[in-house]
Amino acid sequence: MTVGLALAELIAVLTAVTQGEPKVMTVRRGEALPSGPFELGHRSLQSGLREWVQDQTGHPVGYLEQLYTFADRDRTHESAKRRSISISYLGLVREQAAPGAGKPGWHGWYEYFPWEDHRNGRPAILSDISDQLQAWAAAELPRREHRKRRVEFAFGLHDAAWNEDLTLQRYELMYEAGLVAEAGHGAAEISSGRPMFADHRRILATGIARLRVKIKYRPVVFELMPESFTLLQLQRTVEALAGLTLHKPNFRRLIDQQQLIEETGEVTSETGGRPAKLFRYRHAVLEERALSGSKLPLSRN
Amino acid sequence: MTVGLALAELIAVLTAVTQGEPKVMTVRRGEALPSGPFELGHRSLQSGLREWVQDQTGHPVGYLEQLYTFADRDRTHESAKRRSISISYLGLVREQAAPGAGKPGWHGWYEYFPWEDHRNGRPAILSDISDQLQAWAAAELPRREHRKRRVEFAFGLHDAAWNEDLTLQRYELMYEAGLVAEAGHGAAEISSGRPMFADHRRILATGIARLRVKIKYRPVVFELMPESFTLLQLQRTVEALAGLTLHKPNFRRLIDQQQLIEETGEVTSETGGRPAKLFRYRHAVLEERALSGSKLPLSRN
DNA sequence: CATGATATACTCATCCAGAGTATAAGGAGA
DNA sequence: TCTCCTTATACTCTGGATGAGTATATCATG
Structure with missing residues (x-):
C-alpha cells in the first residue's frame, strides 16, 4: 500500500496595479509564476509564502488568500515517480519595485489574456x-x-x-x-496571448477570476492603493482589475454610501482639471463590518 | 536544504439532507470526518476522493468542490517529523445509506453547531x-x-x-x-455542541459556510434533491442548509423566474393538504447559464 | 358538508442600481 | 482677463428586484 507522500510546492499569483495597469509578478522573464518548496521551517502555508515573497521581492504582502491546490500527474518533479502538489495563492501588494534594480519582473495581466x-x-x-x-x-x-x-x-x-x-x-x-x-x-x-510554463497561465487565470469576483463584495481593492488617493484613481484601479469601465457617478455613490473611506482634508491638482479631494481607507473602523458590503457598479459603455 | 516532502491527506465534508435535516458523513461514531491518504494510483485529487468515497459509502458524489488546504504543524502523523498536508473537500450526495448495514455514520450538522x-x-x-x-x-x-x-x-x-x-x-x-x-x-x-477530533469541526464549519454562501448564487441544492420533488420540499432543503425559514411566496417566485425547474406533470398528495405538483431540475438546458443566477429570499420570521 | 391543511396566485410598497444631466473649480492659451 | 477645456462633484429619474402581505384553489377528514 502506497502512502501519500508528495512534494509540496507553493505558487503565488502576486498582483499590483501601477499606472492603471494590473500586473503580476513573474520569474524567467515573464514565463513563469514564482514558486518554491514548502519547507519544514515554515510555521504554516500562509506564513511560509509570506516570508518567501518578502525575501524575493522586498515588498510586504498585504492580502493573501489561498486559491487552489493542484496535483495533476503531468507536472514536473516526476523524477522519482513522486507526485507534486502545488498550493497556489493570490497575493496583493501595494507597490511595484522600482524597475531596474529588482529582479522580480512585473508583467501586465493582459499580455497573457x-x-x-x-x-x-x-x-x-x-x-x-x-x-x-x-x-x-x-x-x-x-x-x-x-x-x-x-x-x-x-x-x-x-x-x-x-x-x-x-x-x-x-x-x-x-x-x-x-x-x-x-x-x-x-x-x-x-x-x-503570451504563453507560460506548464499550467501557470491557468493558475493566473484562476487568480484573476477570483479577484474579479472578490472586489465586488469585499474591500480588497484598498490593498492595492497608496495611503491616500482620489476617487478617480480608485475607480481606475477597479476598472483595471475588472477590465471594464464603470459609471462614474454611480461608482462614487456606492463608495461613499458604504463609508469605506474618509477625506484626508487635502486635495491634489495633479489630475488635470479641478483639484480632487484625497481620501484614505478607514482601516480600523470597519475591518469586520466590511465583510458584507463593497459592491461595484458596472456599465455597458 | 530541506525539500518540501509531506504526507498528503484528503478530508471530506460529505453532506446530504434527509427529512429536512442536513447531515454530514462521519467516522469513529461521529467524532471525525472521513479521511484517507492521497495515493499514487489516483489520477487527480478530485478523482481520488471520488473513488474513495464511492468505495466507502456506496453512494456516488454529485457535486464536489475543494474547500481548503491546511498544513498546521500541530496535526497528527508527526511521527517522522514530517509535515502533513490536508486537502479538504465539500461533497454533496443525493441520499443517505439505508441506516443499518452501512458503516458510514450520518450525523446532523446542528449536533455540532x-x-x-x-x-x-x-x-x-x-x-x-x-x-x-x-x-x-x-x-x-x-x-x-x-x-x-x-x-x-x-x-x-x-x-x-x-x-x-x-x-x-x-x-x-x-x-x-x-x-x-x-x-x-x-x-x-x-x-x-459536540466536539470532534483535531480540527475536524473547524473543517466542517468551513464546509457549512461555503455551502450556505454557494446556494445563493449557484443551483447546487438540486444535487441534494431526489429526481422529482415539490416546491415545499425544495424550500425545506434550502432552509435546512441555511438554518433559516424563508418566505414561501417569494421563494416560489424566485425559483420559477430563474427557470431552473420544470413540472413533471405529476402530483403527489403525500404532503397533507392540497396535492402538490412535482418538479424536476432542468439539467441539460441550463448547466452553464445557471452559473449566474440562483439567489434565495431570506426573511425575518 | 364544514373544517383544516397545504398549494398556488396576486398585489403593494420600498429600495436600489443603471443611466443621464447639471454645476463647480482648476489650468492653459488667446 | 476672458474663454475654453478638463476633471470633480452633485442631483434627478426610472425600472426592476425584493420584502411583505393577502386571496383563492384543492385535497383529506370527521
Missing part, C-alpha cells in the same frame, strides 16, 4: 477567438449543443452579456479547443 | 454564548474594541442582523475564546 481587457471596448481578437471556438463546438457531434452554450455564455455572444468573472471558464474553453500555446497541440495560429 | 439552526427562532444557547464572548472581548484591553465589533457582527447582536454565512467566523471566535471543547483549555462549561 488580451481578450480580457474591455476598457476600450470589446477587443478585436475576440472575433477570431469566438469564430474558432464556434467551429470547434460545431465539429464534435455528441455534445455539440452543450459546447455551443458554454461558448456563448462564457464569451457573451448572442443575447448573453460579457461577464468579466468568467476568466477561468474562457481560458479553459480555449485550452480544450487547442487555441492556447501551452497546450502544445494546435500551437495557436491566432495571437492568443 | 446547535447555535447555527435558526429555523425555530434564535436558539436559547446563543444568549450564553454571546454573554461569554462579550466577557472575553471586554477582558483584554489592547484590542478590546476590535474584538467587541467582531463578536457583535458575527453573532448579530445590537443593530447587526444574524448572517447565516458567518458560520466559520463564529466558530473561530468561540475557539479563540476557549468556548469549544477542542480548544482544550476551558473545557466548555456551556453546551457548545
